[in-house]
Amino acid sequence: MTMLNLPFWQGASERAVRTAAQTGIATLGLETTGLLDVAWGPGLALVGSSAVLSVLTSIVSAPVGQHGPGVTESALPSPRSLRAARDWDAAG
Numbered sequence: 001m002t003m004l005n006l007p008f009w010q011g012a013s014e015r016a017v018r019t020a021a022q023t024g025i026a027t028l029g030l031e032t033t034g035l036l037d038v039a040w041g042p043g044l045a046l047v048g049s050s051a052v053l054s055v056l057t058s059i060v061s062a063p064v065g066q067h068g069p070g071v072t073e074s075a076l077p078s079p080r081s082l083r084a085a086r087d088w089d090a091a092g
Contacts (some may be wrong), residue, residue: 012058019054
Protein backbone atom coordinates (compact mmCIF):
# COMPACT_ATOMS: atom_id res chain seq x y z
CA MET A 1 0.00 0.00 0.00
CA THR A 2 1.37 3.43 -0.91
CA MET A 3 0.63 5.01 2.49
CA LEU A 4 3.21 2.81 4.20
CA ASN A 5 6.25 4.65 2.89
CA LEU A 6 8.20 7.68 4.06
CA PRO A 7 7.66 9.88 0.97
CA PHE A 8 3.88 9.67 1.40
CA TRP A 9 4.01 10.82 5.02
CA GLN A 10 6.60 13.51 4.25
CA GLY A 11 4.33 14.90 1.57
CA ALA A 12 1.22 14.61 3.73
CA SER A 13 2.96 16.39 6.61
CA GLU A 14 4.20 19.13 4.34
CA ARG A 15 0.73 19.62 2.94
CA ALA A 16 -0.83 19.71 6.42
CA VAL A 17 1.65 22.35 7.61
CA ARG A 18 1.00 24.48 4.51
CA THR A 19 -2.77 24.18 4.97
CA ALA A 20 -2.54 25.04 8.66
CA ALA A 21 -0.37 28.09 7.89
CA GLN A 22 -2.78 29.28 5.21
CA THR A 23 -5.72 28.85 7.58
CA GLY A 24 -3.87 30.73 10.31
CA ILE A 25 -3.12 33.61 7.96
CA ALA A 26 -6.73 33.66 6.80
CA THR A 27 -7.91 33.69 10.42
CA LEU A 28 -5.67 36.66 11.16
CA GLY A 29 -6.92 38.38 8.03
CA LEU A 30 -10.52 37.99 9.12
CA GLU A 31 -9.80 39.82 12.38
CA THR A 32 -9.50 43.49 11.48
CA THR A 33 -8.90 44.69 15.04
CA GLY A 34 -5.30 43.74 15.69
CA LEU A 35 -2.94 40.90 16.50
CA LEU A 36 -3.48 41.09 20.26
CA ASP A 37 -7.28 41.19 19.94
CA VAL A 38 -7.61 38.00 17.88
CA ALA A 39 -9.68 35.22 19.45
CA TRP A 40 -6.79 32.73 19.54
CA GLY A 41 -8.74 29.75 20.90
CA PRO A 42 -11.18 29.42 18.00
CA GLY A 43 -8.46 30.42 15.52
CA LEU A 44 -6.07 27.71 16.68
CA ALA A 45 -8.91 25.18 16.72
CA LEU A 46 -9.60 26.06 13.09
CA VAL A 47 -5.89 25.75 12.22
CA GLY A 48 -5.68 22.32 13.87
CA SER A 49 -8.87 21.13 12.19
CA SER A 50 -7.58 22.19 8.79
CA ALA A 51 -4.32 20.27 9.35
CA VAL A 52 -6.24 17.13 10.31
CA LEU A 53 -8.50 17.48 7.28
CA SER A 54 -5.44 17.89 5.06
CA VAL A 55 -3.93 14.64 6.36
CA LEU A 56 -7.26 12.85 5.88
CA THR A 57 -7.45 14.22 2.32
CA SER A 58 -3.95 12.86 1.66
CA ILE A 59 -4.97 9.44 2.95
CA VAL A 60 -8.18 9.36 0.94
CA SER A 61 -6.46 10.50 -2.26
CA ALA A 62 -3.39 8.29 -1.87
CA PRO A 63 -2.04 7.72 -5.37
CA VAL A 64 -1.29 4.38 -6.89
CA GLY A 65 2.48 4.37 -7.04
CA GLN A 66 5.53 5.04 -4.93
CA HIS A 67 5.21 8.71 -4.07
CA GLY A 68 2.87 10.75 -1.89
CA PRO A 69 1.32 14.18 -2.22
CA GLY A 70 3.45 17.32 -2.06
CA VAL A 71 6.93 18.30 -3.13
CA THR A 72 8.29 14.79 -2.62
CA GLU A 73 6.25 13.34 -5.47
CA SER A 74 7.66 12.97 -8.95
CA ALA A 75 5.74 13.81 -12.10
CA LEU A 76 8.18 11.76 -14.16
CA PRO A 77 7.80 7.99 -14.43
CA SER A 78 10.41 5.93 -12.61
CA PRO A 79 13.08 4.11 -14.64
CA ARG A 80 11.55 0.82 -13.46
CA SER A 81 8.12 1.69 -14.90
CA LEU A 82 9.72 2.85 -18.17
CA ARG A 83 11.58 -0.47 -18.43
CA ALA A 84 8.39 -2.42 -17.70
CA ALA A 85 6.49 -0.48 -20.37
CA ARG A 86 9.28 -1.05 -22.90
CA ASP A 87 9.40 -4.79 -22.08
CA TRP A 88 5.59 -5.02 -22.34
CA ASP A 89 5.64 -3.31 -25.77
CA ALA A 90 8.41 -5.66 -26.97
CA ALA A 91 6.48 -8.74 -25.84
CA GLY A 92 3.21 -7.64 -27.43
